[in-house]
Amino acid sequence: MEVILVSLQSYGGFCAVTYLSFAPQGLKQVLLTGGIPPIGSGCTADAVYRACFEQVMHQNGKYYRRFPQDVELVHEVVALPGGILTPRGLQLLGLSGLGSSTGFERLHYMFERVWDPILVPGAPKRISYFFLNAVSSEKYLKLLPYEGWLAYDTNPLYALMHESIYCQGASSSWSAHRIRAENESQFDALKAVKEGRPVLFTGEMIFPWLFDEIQALRPFKDAAHLLAEKMDWPPLYDVASLNDNKVPVAAAVYYEDMYLTGHGNSFSNCRNPTVG
Incomplete structure (x- = not known):
């Protein structure tokens, strides 16, 4: 039976292209919105995150040009001694x-x-309830302040399976963490404060330390490390089938998309006249 497969979000587009690869007979037409996957051998996560880090730096530049006064405010928060709001945790708000x-x-x-x-002259600054509530919600104030914005308490699989969507017969080996290390001179928050540069926020990346610092993810720590090293992922796409695709496909991509920017060999590179 033919069905119409409509992809409304990024990962849905990945799933649609997998259907086009292995079960095109079930599809009448495919609509991809903001989700054209990278297609290549092995794990394509490194290429994805190199491109994404470039786009994240671009978005940071736009943000601070729009709100230059926030450079000093973010510096003040990063420079707070100790506490539960770590600099790298604060940077996650960029997602x-x-x-x-x-x-x-x-x-x-x-x-x-x-x-x-500050009602009493000379009193030390204190992070406001508004700020803590804004990034976590009152329900989660007992957790890390940024956890509410990230919603890992209700969506732990998002973090657990995030990099595996790029893997075919190879491991991701914590790709985002490794690619960030290549750009650490730009993303080191404490160094940025010391040098008077804007602190850069990160984007849609999952780091191994999240499974230590975020309470909702701690039970999944061992599984996360196993998945990061897993090698025997099955094929996600079949390039020959995609090149011979007869199912009408239309795709819409977003301008300056921070989540799925252009990278590597994408589906759009397949030699397929039916893709529009």
Whole structure:
């Protein structure tokens, strides 16, 4: 029976191309929106994250040009001694703050009210309830302040399986973590504060330390490391089938997409006149 497969989100596009590879007879037409997967041998995660880190740096530049006053505010938060709000945890706010339609404004308004009003002259600054509530919600104030924005308490599989969607017969080996290390001079928050540069937020990347620092992910730590080293992932796509595709396909991609930027050998590189 023929069906119409409509992909409304990025990973849905990946799934649609897998169907086109191995079960095209079940499809009448395919609509891809913001989800054209990288296609290549082995694990393509490294190519994906190299491109994504470049786009994340571009988004950071746009954010700070729009709200230059936030450079100092973020510096002040990063420089706080100790506490549960770590610099690398704070940088995770870029996942939503730099990539969603109103993310810049949400991130800015949150930092605009980061401190409690000082009512007694000379009193030390304290992070405001508003800031903690904005990034976590009242329900989760007992957790790390940024956990609410990331919603790992309700969506742990997002973190657990994130890099495996790029793997075919090879492991990801914590790809985002390794690629960040290649760019650590730009993403080292403490170094940025010391040098007077803007602290860069990160984007849609999963790091191994999340499974230590985020309470909702701690039970999955061992499984996460096993998945990161897993080698025997089955094929995700069949290039020969895609090149011979007869199913009409239409794709829409987003301008300056921080989550799925152009990378490697994508589906659009397949020699297929039916793809529009």
